[in-house]
Amino acid sequence: MSQISLSGIHKSFGSTEVLKGVSLDIEAGEFVTLVGPSGCGKSTLLRILAGLDSADTGDVRIQAQSVTQTRAADRNLAMVFQSYALYPHLSVAENMMTPLKMRELGWAGRLPIVGPLVARRACRDIHARVEAVAETLKITPLLARKPGQLSGGQRQRVALGRAMVRDPVAFLMDEPLSNLDAALRVHMRAELSELHRRLNATFVYVTHDQAEALTMSDRMAVMMQGEILQVGPPDEIYHNPASLAVARFIGSPAINVLPGEKLADGRVVLLGQRLFNVQSGQPRALFIGLRPEHLHLAAEGRFEGMISHRENLGSDLFLHLTLKEMDNPVVIRAHPDQARNVARGHNVRFDLDPAKVLFFEADGQRVTLDGARQLEVAQ
Amino acid sequence: MTEAVADTKALALRFSTKTALTHAVLILGALIVLLPFYTMLSLSLKAPAEIMQQTGGFIGTQAPFRDDYCIKLGKEVADCMVNPIAYNYSTAFEKAPLLRYLLNGVVVTVSIFFIQVVVALPCAYALAKLRFWGREFVFTLVLFCLLIPVHAIALPLYIMLAKVGLTNTYAALIIPWTISVFGIFLMRQFFMTVPDDLIDAARMDGMSEYAIIWRVMLPTAIPALMAFGIFSVVAHWNDYFWPRIVITGNRDLFTPPLGLREFKGDADGDNFGPMMATACIIVTPLIVCFLLAQRRFIEGITLSGMK
């Protein structure tokens, strides 16, 4: 039985359909990422799961219970917001105590000053738990401060802490890293993964950054225009995308897409060069997807292009090649050593790794060509 | 499933009763708020007898009635039959130079606003964007002066104006309001948000500091100025206290509120119809402007809410 199950979620705002019947099952302890370009409905889906928005149709189940009619407060989920949504007038400790106070104390216990006297034991218990969480997140020295006095990274931790003090069914995170600077973001990725391992809890994570999705998730769901295009482990999504849209969205620099065709005699042709043979059959046009790392410079390569731009990342060097046959440049990854003596404007030859070639139909659907892998590799 | 449906229904019902209750409370409030406006308009349309006997509903029967004043002038009764609306509004304009009052109101409010801007804008610019010795002091002074309600120091101001013989002049109506510390403060806060680059670019283009104020800063400040303008005009059009103090007797200088007050103070004070007509005429310009440009007005009035 899966921990969380969304089925057939539809949602429209006015005349725009934001979610077009989305279904997703999430197992206990999983780190699932919803990734997609902005406006694809991923945040709406998360909010529907949280109970902050309601779906037009469809069912949300948590631990086999339908919670579609249950309000957010009763779903026992914790959420980390993009803006962190810390209460600005409360100290860090008070912020972290809020979910516990709201759930565990009666109205008398929540009173200022009098409260701790009325519900002394409960209050002490809450304090202890907050301190324990603060310890884990290394924010103990910040407990007395107000959110306004914290840096972005610190606020992020407090928001995490506020989610962690409880023992929720799942942690929902809505682009929690998007307000941090680049270096901190990379650092927090590792830390969130570590946290997930330690808590052994279910994480549902929304992001538009495919790098975050690839680095952290157990499984990722790629969403576009209100639909989940593909769900699977990051590796699977990267190497085996179900459609051109997924292939294009995942990976940086983006995948190269070149026009190719399969001829009646079974030859698959790219830019006039035969890649390999497959079973003969109907001739058809194809899109051929090649990731930059699956292209390489080769003195006797079959393809030729002029270097229009060099992108040096230190460890890698990406060359943008303008081909005679194409409008868009082809991006190819080269080893810095290898490419030291190529400059902008040079013509270079390159070749590809035929085993890694991805084929897509004209409508963007992924296709496997029968026998493509088995047949001899033409040189 | 049925349970869930029932739940939704209960939820929807609760939602709608809550909304209905909210509307009920707000409508009750609206009735109380509108009551005097209704009364004012209604009375300005009715004949005196209808007002006294509280008959005729909102607009009255509009049956012509006998104007006693006209009879006193010795005219024929038939000539003295008047329609209530026409009577109330024409009396409002005939009894007192109401048009003159309205014109005075316009002259005073416009002059006040104009001078306020001319004084405040350069000062605000200097405080926001120029560095000079004593700037902090001047700004502290501005902050201090924000504490002073001008109405509160009316007495010494009146004495000063009386000493230089300016009471009963337009100047007396305008001078105390020429400096709007609030305007300076507001514009300064606004200019702080204008990027320095814009001013440096203007300097590079060879503009003088004066040109920068009037050709660069003024246009960027239009929204803030509009809001401030509305604030200023509303305050001074409706002001009663200050004109009451410095204008004594000279009817030619009366502002609309003074004109209305005089009407009430007259022996005719019980002639409610024309008095309410006058009230309507005085209140209408701002109300109409407000209804036409609500958002701007509310922005302008709430400007004083900025810290």
Add this chain to the structure above:
Amino acid sequence: MIKSHAHIWFIGPALVLMTVILLIPILIAMGLSVTDYSLGNMGAEFVGFENYEKIFTRSAYEKMFGATFRYVFVVVPLTVGLGLGSALLIHSLGRFGDIYKTIYFLPVMAALIAMAIVWEFAFHPTIGVINSTLERGCGTWLELWTWYAKGCERSFPLWLQDRDYAIWTVSFIGVWQGFGFNMVLYLAGLTSIPRSLYDAAEMDGAKRGWDRFRLVTWPLLGPTTVFVVTISFIRSFQVFDMVEAFYPQGGGPSKSVFVMMFAIYEKGIQQNLMGIGAAITVVFLAFVMVLTLIQRWLVERRTHYA
């Protein structure tokens, strides 16, 4: 940087006007408050703190403080409370609330003097709409209310002309006129509260509206409330138009509506007792400044909220 003297011309006029119109009058008021100066008389005698002594001992001024504080302490809580209440209700309605916003703001726009005259008519004991409406309720269950029954038996109050009712009636008009302004300030405050905080509150288990109000709305409206309360105080201290319109002589039945601004006007302008008028002015300024300083202090204390 080239030295420029442009700033002198920019701040000069403002500085001069500020000094002449705002600062010097305060000094004059302070100076005159210790004399028996009156306009037209050549000399003025130094009388020490006699004027202040009068203000704080004579019964007329006791009535002045009484009336002012009664007015202020009715009008401020009610305008703030009703302003907040109506803002919350209107905010909860979304777009449909705009019509109420417009209506409630009308009194703020209308010249108070005009509306005061209308209210005076409405409160007129015989031909006013208030008492005639009340009379219509006679003989119904409303008579269970002893006050109401008494009104039916004899007559309903004279309101503005009744010593026991006058100040409260004037206060009512003050509330009527002022709460729309506070409502608009509160609405601005409400729209600036980030929605995500309410979402966070919901996730944290704040289920009842009251919990959300305590956890998010009220604290985040804190700065607005500080401002609204201060401005309401200052505005209600300055009440004058109505009082002068209703009671051109003497400040109401038994001086029960003898508010400070009217006192300044009556003493200084009508009776030409500038010394005592100036003393009231100084006391008045002291009140207003203390209030504003308290506000500044509260705001300052909260700035680290960010």
